[in-house]
Amino acid sequence: MPQSSKKLRVEDVMSTELLVCDPEQSLADCACRMRNDNVSSIFVKHDGKIIGVWTEGDCAKVDFSDPSIFHQPVKAHMTSPVKTVDHLTQLSEVTVLFHSYGFRHLLVMKGGGSEPVGVISLSDVVRSQGLEHYLHFKTIESSYVSEVPIAKSDLPIAQISEIMRQRHSNFVLLDNPAVGQTGIITERDLLTMLSRQQVDQQAWHYASWPLLTVHYQTSLYKAYQILKLKQIRHLIVEDDNGKILGVLALRNILSEIESAYMQELETVLHQRDRALQKSQKNLYLAEQIINASPDGIMITDSRNTILQVNPAFTQLTGYSEQEVLGQKPSMLSSGRHDKSFYDKMWAQLRQKGVWQGEIYNRKRNGETYLEWLTIICIRESDEEEALYAAIFSDITERKRNEKRIKTLAYFDELTHLPNRRLFNDRLEMALATAHRDDTKIAVMFLDLDHFKQVNDTLGHSAGDLLLKQVAKRLQSCMHEGDTLARLGGDEFTLLLTEIDEVKNIHRCAANLIEALKAPIQVGNTEIVITTSIGGAVYPDDGEDAETLLKHADIAMYRSKEIGRNSFQLYKPAMNARSLERMAIESKLKHALINNEFSLYYQPKIDSFTHHVVGAEALLRWHDNELGFISPANFIPLAEELGLIVDIDIWVINAACKQIQIWQKNGLFDKRISVNVSALHFTQGDLAQTVKNALSIWQVDGRFLEIEITESSFIRSLEDAKKVLKALKKLGVSLSLDDFGTGYSALSYLARLPIDTLKIDASFIAKVPDEYGNSQIVKAIVAMAHSLELNLVAEGVEQAHQLAFLQELDCHAIQGYFFSKPLTAQQFELFCEAHRPAKQQMDLSSNNSQ
Numbered sequence: 001m002p003q004s005s006k007k008l009r010v011e012d013v014m015s016t017e018l019l020v021c022d023p024e025q026s027l028a029d030c031a032c033r034m035r036n037d038n039v040s041s042i043f044v045k046h047d048g049k050i051i052g053v054w055t056e057g058d059c060a061k062v063d064f065s066d067p068s069i070f071h072q073p074v075k076a077h078m079t080s081p082v083k084t085v086d087h088l089t090q091l092s093e094v095t096v097l098f099h100s101y102g103f104r105h106l107l108v109m110k111g112g113g114s115e116p117v118g119v120i121s122l123s124d125v126v127r128s129q130g131l132e133h134y135l136h137f138k139t140i141e142s143s144y145v146s147e148v149p150i151a152k153s154d155l156p157i158a159q160i161s162e163i164m165r166q167r168h169s170n171f172v173l174l175d176n177p178a179v180g181q182t183g184i185i186t187e188r189d190l191l192t193m194l195s196r197q198q199v200d201q202q203a204w205h206y207a208s209w210p211l212l213t214v215h216y217q218t219s220l221y222k223a224y225q226i227l228k229l230k231q232i233r234h235l236i237v238e239d240d241n242g243k244i245l246g247v248l249a250l251r252n253i254l255s256e257i258e259s260a261y262m263q264e265l266e267t268v269l270h271q272r273d274r275a276l277q278k279s280q281k282n283l284y285l286a287e288q289i290i291n292a293s294p295d296g297i298m299i300t301d302s303r304n305t306i307l308q309v310n311p312a313f314t315q316l317t318g319y320s321e322q323e324v325l326g327q328k329p330s331m332l333s334s335g336r337h338d339k340s341f342y343d344k345m346w347a348q349l350r351q352k353g354v355w356q357g358e359i360y361n362r363k364r365n366g367e368t369y370l371e372w373l374t375i376i377c378i379r380e381s382d383e384e385e386a387l388y389a390a391i392f393s394d395i396t397e398r399k400r401n402e403k404r405i406k407t408l409a410y411f412d413e414l415t416h417l418p419n420r421r422l423f424n425d426r427l428e429m430a431l432a433t434a435h436r437d438d439t440k441i442a443v444m445f446l447d448l449d450h451f452k453q454v455n456d457t458l459g460h461s462a463g464d465l466l467l468k469q470v471a472k473r474l475q476s477c478m479h480e481g482d483t484l485a486r487l488g489g490d491e492f493t494l495l496l497t498e499i500d501e502v503k504n505i506h507r508c509a510a511n512l513i514e515a516l517k518a519p520i521q522v523g524n525t526e527i528v529i530t531t532s533i534g535g536a537v538y539p540d541d542g543e544d545a546e547t548l549l550k551h552a553d554i555a556m557y558r559s560k561e562i563g564r565n566s567f568q569l570y571k572p573a574m575n576a577r578s579l580e581r582m583a584i585e586s587k588l589k590h591a592l593i594n595n596e597f598s599l600y601y602q603p604k605i606d607s608f609t610h611h612v613v614g615a616e617a618l619l620r621w622h623d624n625e626l627g628f629i630s631p632a633n634f635i636p637l638a639e640e641l642g643l644i645v646d647i648d649i650w651v652i653n654a655a656c657k658q659i660q661i662w663q664k665n666g667l668f669d670k671r672i673s674v675n676v677s678a679l680h681f682t683q684g685d686l687a688q689t690v691k692n693a694l695s696i697w698q699v700d701g702r703f704l705e706i707e708i709t710e711s712s713f714i715r716s717l718e719d720a721k722k723v724l725k726a727l728k729k730l731g732v733s734l735s736l737d738d739f740g741t742g743y744s745a746l747s748y749l750a751r752l753p754i755d756t757l758k759i760d761a762s763f764i765a766k767v768p769d770e771y772g773n774s775q776i777v778k779a780i781v782a783m784a785h786s787l788e789l790n791l792v793a794e795g796v797e798q799a800h801q802l803a804f805l806q807e808l809d810c811h812a813i814q815g816y817f818f819s820k821p822l823t824a825q826q827f828e829l830f831c832e833a834h835r836p837a838k839q840q841m842d843l844s845s846n847n848s849q
């Protein structure tokens with residue numbers, strides 16, 4: 001459908017020359033006036049109202065044989081009532097009306113007025129559509145009327161009009177053989193006759209001839225142009241031989257255009273219906289979505305009046321729909337934003353049609369909240385009034401979480417000190433500044449001494465409380481611009497900027513050590529904690545963050561090595577030691593998997609008979625690159641790295657396996673002792689480990705002894721007691737190693753199922769020369785005797801030590817005096833050499849491993 005038809009209204013195409021007559025006016029008068037005004041209809045008015053219409057088409061209905069016809073009143077022939085249409089009605093609507101009424105003329109009214117302002121015919125509508133192009137594609141062949149009425153030219157007019165009526169035709173062709181021509185009489189001719197009041201002559205007298213002819217294959221467009229040019233309404237259609245095939249009337253062409261128009265109209269109306277249905281559905285959906293939306297929605301008009309709000313609005317603001325409809329959105333204003341804020345918002349809305357941002361508003365209860373607001377300007381067309389939809393959600397909680405996440409990301413949750421990330425950021429910035437200004441900065445690494453013991457003995461919550469207090473005390477030593485951070489555990493770092501002299505760093509470290517001097521109260525316990533600090537200076541000890549931190553860390557380890565509770569500034573020589581430690585760390589982790597461990601056995605000897613009464617299994621680690629590494633070096637490291645339980649398990653199983661072999665071969669049937677770490681009591685299940693090993697290697701518990709140290713009881717005497725009892729149940733013996741060096745709280749000796757005390761080598765080393773030590777050893781021996789405990793003296797290297805112990809009646813001796821720790825094979829030979837004569841075994845079947 002052409003675009004124009006969408007926009008055109010009745011007033012654009014109607015004819016304003018409205019011919020009106022009185023109901024009593026004669027047909028002849030009416031016809032006369034129509035002829036003069038060159039219109040095809042006349043409206044009949046009575047009492048100021050149009051009551052009917054008489055048209056050119058009605059002429060054929062007139063009985064021309066009746067002589068009174070000219071004087072008959074028009075009211076007897078008019079069509080009544082007349083249908084009307086408003087002057088603003090769109091043409092598409094008018095076409096529908098023409099069809100539904102079955103009329104070709106409609107009276108045009110203005111507003112609610114009673115006076116018609118014009119008349120519109122179907123032809124007016126069709127002509128206005130600019131559809132002539134459509135006629136190009138058709139020939140008149142499909143449109144002309146072939147069965148046309150043809151009458152003799154000498155018939156009276158009354159008969160001609162009669163034929164028109166009967167054949168429903170608006171013309172009749174007249175054949176006049178006398179002149180060899182064909183003429184035509186149309187409704188318009190009848191109108192002329194009525195106006196002239198003359199019907200007495202033969203039809204030929206009134207006919208139009210000669211007639212214009214067209215070939216039947218002429219395009220409808222061309223025929224239409226001819227009709228317009230000649231201002232006629234009919235063309236004779238001929239075949240190739242000039243034979244008349246029919247008549248093409250203007251009306252036929254118009255109805256062709258009309259049908260094309262109607263077809264397109266139908267399509268448009270169909271599309272419109274579908275669009276309407278769709279938009280109704282969309283409207284419904286939009287309504288549902290608005291109502292269900294968890295975001296608050298408020299719709300305002302261009303005068304800023306609230307037109308609609310949704311349930312979420314009420315929920316978020318506390319205002320009901322009734323309270324806000326008709327109000328201004330400013331009722332929600334928090335007063336936190338100034339005029340320029342709103343000015344900018346409106347400027348953007350006008351320019352871009354949308355605004356988004358955070359805004360504080362106020363709820364009904366006065367509470368201010370932060371919302372994320374989107375305002376959209378909605379306008380269907382340029383002329384239409386703008387509506388504004390404000391969509392918002394309360395983001396107060398989200399903001400709070402964001403802040404919390406940010407805090408968590410940059411601050412340590414326990415102490416609220418900056419964390420590693422923030423420290424690194426600040427260090428990078430400080431380095432950039434120091435580089436630019438050519439100044440020095442210092443980085444310190446701080447680790448609490450023996451903090452692990454606090455955690456192990458008093459529990460983690462006590463450890464946390466201690467860390468908090470330590471953080472506070474350290475913080476109190478900080479100057480503006482310095483950063484104290486907690487990296488995790490008991491590790492802290494410090495960043496000191498603008499260092500003028502290195503002695504300032506020492507002073508700061510001394511302050512930190514001093515700050516921790518006073519005991520810290522944690523619950524009911526007073527704890528004295530010290531710290532080891534290492535420092536590195538930019539640019540002397542490193543130019544980037546990573547190097548500086550690494551060197552401060554190395555210096556801190558050095559500080560620990562030299563006795564803790566001290567500060568060390570990095571020196572390049574420290575680096576080598578630290579690298580060594582790191583190398584051992586990584587190798588130790590792989591030692592178990594690579595099978596680099598083995599057990600050595602040190603005989604325990606009866607001090608009087610010199611027979612072997614047992615042996616202590618001692619762990620050896622052989623690394624291809626580092627060679628033999630002493631357990632004194634790697635056991636503490638294994639404890640630090642969390643590897644100790646696995647190592648203990650390996651040792652217990654290796655010892656059981658060896659016991660099984662020796663027993664099978666009849667080489668050795670005394671007890672073998674193994675060392676277990678104190679940490680095994682807290683980090684593993686010692687009783688289960690031993691149980692499994694005994695069962696796997698089918699060893700009787702009485703051939704195994706577990707050597708423990710006093711630190712195994714520090715955490716909980718009760719827990720340790722349970723483990724020891726479980727071990728005893730397996731038949732395993734228990735000995736207390738290094739006795740005398742630790743707490744030596746004798747009270748627990750009676751409460752625990754200990755079988756043997758091992759006197760530490762450090763006491764033995766000094767006996768009997770030093771009075772004090774001799775006394776200690778004597779006291780230990782006496783106590784063991786009174787508690788009926790067995791005794792083993794460790795580290796016996798010399799004969800006089802042996803003699804002293806013999807004197808004290810200490811039966812079992814272990815030490816280089818008799819033997820160093822031996823491989824299994826060497827141990828077999830040693831046993832053989834020290835076997836009592838009568839118990840000599842047949843060594844022909846000897847296979848030690």
Ligand SMILES: Nc1nc2c(ncn2[C@@H]2O[C@@H]3COP(=O)(O)O[C@H]4[C@@H](O)[C@H](n5cnc6c(=O)[nH]c(N)nc65)O[C@@H]4COP(=O)(O)O[C@H]3[C@H]2O)c(=O)[nH]1
Pocket residue numbers: 602617618619630631632635648651674675676677737738761794795796797814815816817821
């Ligand atoms: N100067 C001197 N030393 C002597 C003499 N007699 C024995 N020793 C050494 O003293 C240590 C005795 O073991 P310890 O007190 O349990 O002390 C052991 C023990 O605490 C630990 N250890 C050894 N093996 C294991 C093990 O399998 N598991 C665990 N958890 N710790 C072990 O490593 C420590 C050191 O072990 P080692 O280096 O084998 O050192 C052994 C041994 O070689 C002597 O007459 N003079």
